[in-house]
Amino acid sequence: MQSIYDRIESLIKMRGMTKKLFCEELGISTGNLGDWKRGKSTPSTNKLVEIASYFDVSLDWLILGKEQEPFLIKENGCTYDWKECEQTKVSLSESEIEFIKEYIHFIRYKKKQSCDR
Structure with missing residues (x-):
């Protein structure tokens, strides 16, 4: 171990x-x-x-040593795995993908801040 x-x-x-x-x-x-x-x-x-x-x-x-759970995106009752989204032929630029990732981190941070209050 x-x-x-x-x-x-x-x-x-x-x-x-x-x-x-x-x-x-x-x-x-x-x-x-x-x-x-x-x-x-x-x-x-x-x-x-x-x-x-x-x-x-x-x-x-x-x-x-625990592997990170896959990041799931929920939209209109459907659930998507972020890795699957990255592997599909979605025409997002690298900067758009980075923006989305930063936004997700920001939302997690804000959510944690509101839970800590």
């Missing part, structure tokens, strides 16, 4: 960066990273959020 550190290490490798650069970019001491590796400690919640955001992965995956 992979640990949080193992997943972080694989992200670092996939990005083609050094552990030292990773630590510098995210303000983590190499000592803390070593403690995570040895299981002496784990990243704080805030740091996990930063790491997930930096590598654009879900917190579920980073913490638990």
Whole structure:
């Protein structure tokens, strides 16, 4: 079973960066990273959020190794899987797709903010 550190290490490798650069970019001491590796400690919640955001992965995956659920779009009683929409020959430009993704993230953020009140 992979640990949080193992997943972080694989992200670092996939990005083609050094552990030292990773630590510098995210303000983590190499000592803390070593403690995570040895299981002496784990990243704080805030740091996990930063790491997930930096590598654009879900917190579920980073913490638990759980794959992200497919993103479903509901419209007029029909449900669409975002991946299927991306694979169809819909004539959206790359900037339009990025706008839609940003809008979805914004709506999720606003929804979370209203739930936290």
